[in-house]
Amino acid sequence: RTPKVETFDTRALQQLDSAHFLHPFTDHAALRDKGARVIVRGQGVYLWDSDGHQIIDGMSGLWCVNAGYGRTSISEAVYRQMETLPFYNSFFNTTNVPAVRLAAELVALAPPQFSHVFFTGSGSEANDTVVRMVRRYWDILGQPERQVIISRRNAYHGSTMAGASLGGMPGMHAQGGLPIPGIRHIGQPNYLEAGQGMSENAFGLVAAGWLEEEILAVGPDKVAAFIGEPVQGAGGVVIPPATYWPEVQRICDKYDILLIADEVICGFGRLGTWFGCELMGFKPDLISFAKGVTSGYVPLGGVLIGKRVAHALLEKGGDFNHGFTYSGHPVACAAALENLRILVDERLVEKVALDTGPHLKAAFNELATHPLVGHAESCGMVAGLNLVRVKGASMHECVPFERALQVGMLCRGHMFELGVIMRAVGDRMIVAPPLVMTRAEIDEMAARIWDCLDLTL
Ligand code: PLP
Numbered sequence: 001r002t003p004k005v006e007t008f009d010t011r012a013l014q015q016l017d018s019a020h021f022l023h024p025f026t027d028h029a030a031l032r033d034k035g036a037r038v039i040v041r042g043q044g045v046y047l048w049d050s051d052g053h054q055i056i057d058g059m060s061g062l063w064c065v066n067a068g069y070g071r072t073s074i075s076e077a078v079y080r081q082m083e084t085l086p087f088y089n090s091f092f093n094t095t096n097v098p099a100v101r102l103a104a105e106l107v108a109l110a111p112p113q114f115s116h117v118f119f120t121g122s123g124s125e126a127n128d129t130v131v132r133m134v135r136r137y138w139d140i141l142g143q144p145e146r147q148v149i150i151s152r153r154n155a156y157h158g159s160t161m162a163g164a165s166l167g168g169m170p171g172m173h174a175q176g177g178l179p180i181p182g183i184r185h186i187g188q189p190n191y192l193e194a195g196q197g198m199s200e201n202a203f204g205l206v207a208a209g210w211l212e213e214e215i216l217a218v219g220p221d222k223v224a225a226f227i228g229e230p231v232q233g234a235g236g237v238v239i240p241p242a243t244y245w246p247e248v249q250r251i252c253d254k255y256d257i258l259l260i261a262d263e264v265i266c267g268f269g270r271l272g273t274w275f276g277c278e279l280m281g282f283k284p285d286l287i288s289f290a291k292g293v294t295s296g297y298v299p300l301g302g303v304l305i306g307k308r309v310a311h312a313l314l315e316k317g318g319d320f321n322h323g324f325t326y327s328g329h330p331v332a333c334a335a336a337l338e339n340l341r342i343l344v345d346e347r348l349v350e351k352v353a354l355d356t357g358p359h360l361k362a363a364f365n366e367l368a369t370h371p372l373v374g375h376a377e378s379c380g381m382v383a384g385l386n387l388v389r390v391k392g393a394s395m396h397e398c399v400p401f402e403r404a405l406q407v408g409m410l411c412r413g414h415m416f417e418l419g420v421i422m423r424a425v426g427d428r429m430i431v432a433p434p435l436v437m438t439r440a441e442i443d444e445m446a447a448r449i450w451d452c453l454d455l456t457l
Contacts, residue, residue: 006040008050013038024159037416042069045437045445047421056445058422058431063233063265064296067342068436074297074338081334090119090328099328102336106293106304109274109340113283116305116314119328123264123290124158126301127227130288131162132322133303133313134225134258140312146224147182150214154188156234157227157262157288166227169235184218186210188232189240192375192386204241208248215255225258225285230276233265233432236425237384239377245280258285258309264301268292269343269435271380272353279379285309295339300332348435352380359439360431363446370453381437384430385449418455420448 014035022028023036038050045068047055060066067074081098088096103117118133120126131149138146151157153168164172165179168188173179187194187210195203215223226248232238252259261284266276268289273279275287285308290301305313313320326332343349357380364383368376375386415421422431433445 008038008040010038010050011035013050044068044070045434045441049416053416053419055416055419055421056441056448058420058433058445058449060432060434061296062291063270063432064291064294066268066270066292066348066435067295067339068434071295071297071339071342073342074295074335077334077338078298078331081331085330088330089325091323096328096330096333098330098333098337102333102340103328105337105340106289106302110287110304111275111278111283113285113306113308114287114304115307116310118303118305119324119326119333120290120301120303121299121324121326121329121332122158122301123262123288124160124163124301125324126264126288126290126303127157127166127262128160128162129303129322130225130227130260130286131166133286133305133309133320134260136317136320136322137258137309137312138224140317143221145222148184148218148223149182150184150186150211150218150223150226152188152228152232153185154190154235154238155185155227155229155232155262157229158264184214186214188235188238189244190236190238191241195241200241201243204243205247207240208244208251211248212251212254215251215257220255220257223255223257225260226252227260227262229262229264230266230280231271231379231382233382234425236428237377237379237382237430237432239379240280242281245277245282249282260284260286260288263287264290265292265382265432268340269349269352269380270382270432272349272357273380274349293339294332294335295342297339298329298332298335299326300329300336343435346436352435356435356437356439356442357381359442360433360437363442367446367449367453370450372453372457381435382430382432384425384428386428415452418448418452420445420452422449 017036018032039047040050041048045057047057085096088094090099099119106117107114118129120129135147138144151166151168155168157163157166161180165183168185187207189204189207191200191203211226249259261277263275270292271279277284285306287304294300360381360383361378364376364378367373367385372387373385377384422429
């Protein structure tokens with residue numbers, strides 16, 4: 001079906017936008033003169049702006065449009081559900097058909113230790129839920145002093161009070177009275193930054209050891225849980241060494257601490273497995289998810305609950321006094337069911353593992369030969385370029401961080417004009433394309449990134 005082509009008055013839209021729309025994470029004073037880019041349409045891996053420019057979306061929107069744009073079967077599923085039952089809540093002894101079916105489908109797709117799902121409207125709400133859930137769990141078990149949740153610096157876990165507190169972004173903690181009490185942060189497993197003089201695997205053990213140091217500093221009987229993204233996304237695509245997560249698991253087991261995977265980005269095939277923990281070799285007690293569960297077509301998030309926590313909450317906990325009007329929203333769940341059907345039927349997760357993921361790696365290794373790039377890494381359908389390395393120097397010798405930031409910002413300035421969206425995060429340029437991106441489209445994206453780097457030289 002070809003969507004009707006509308007024309008837009010870009011300047012008028014930008015003026016309205018500037019007058020009334022307060023955007024997330026945006027410096028409005030800096031944006032005012034040039035105006036926001038108005039995105040009007042999407043198909044496959046491409047977007048179009050209000051002036052008719054075609055852009056290849058290297059970021060899947062915000063790491064979420066895994067099934068690509070223009071999936072009419074999702075819009076039809078949403079339409080049908082809206083006609084049948086647009087809303088009913090799941091509070092007070094009621095449920096609805098898409099929410100029941102989706103909970104069962106998610107448990108079937110998740111690793112075997114999971115039995116239940118709690119639905120939210122977003123990833124931030126999922127992580128807020130996790131904070132209350134793990135503290136409630138230890139209450140039920142008669143250990144209410146287990147309150148502390150350990151996370152990592154530069155992690156991103158959302159923008160709500162608890163989500164942003166779990167996150168370790170200094171810019172976020174500087175505003176709004178964060179973090180909330182009982183959240184501690186350790187270093188991230190960033191080999192390029194902190195692994196000098198060590199093999200990657202040796203560094204993985206050292207970085208996991210920071211968790212044990214923190215547990216001992218806090219007191220093991222006060223620690224409730226550790227949370228981490230299998231591969232840190234918004235913090236700059238930080239791919240941990242293979243030794244890291246198994247060692248984190250060993251430490252959590254040793255001190256009987258709950259292990260939480262924030263799979264808001266890594267879940268639903270991004271790394272070439274259904275969940276990132278499967279690739280990274282650990283077995284979390286809880287998984288927070290969002291984004292790829294509906295490919296972003298309708299907001300939905302949630303927490304997958306392992307049997308250990310589910311048993312306490314369901315059998316011994318009475319009411320869990322927590323929930324959102326839109327927990328188990330039937331329309332969002334209908335969108336998720338159709339989206340998951342697409343991922344399964346089109347074998348998109350296997351494709352990432354065996355075909356497009358390796359192709360993206362090869363394309364990024366090629367980009368690493370550009371004079372502005374020192375190092376490239378990728379995992380499934382996420383990839384990053386380090387802009388700061390000195391050509392020919394060791395991986396750990398950087399030109400100043402400020403220069404990398406400057407390069408990143410310049411690149412960002414050129415991206416839209418060259419028709420590609422990627423993100424500048426600190427000293428890295430990163431992508432997380434839709435899982436449907438073909439080899440030819442990966443090559444096209446990489447060529448546009450190369451041109452963008454060239455213009456920045
Ligand atoms: N967790 C991770 C790892 C994320 O990347 C994000 C969003 O980017 C969130 C949580 C928050 O999700 P949301 O923006 O849906 O609240």
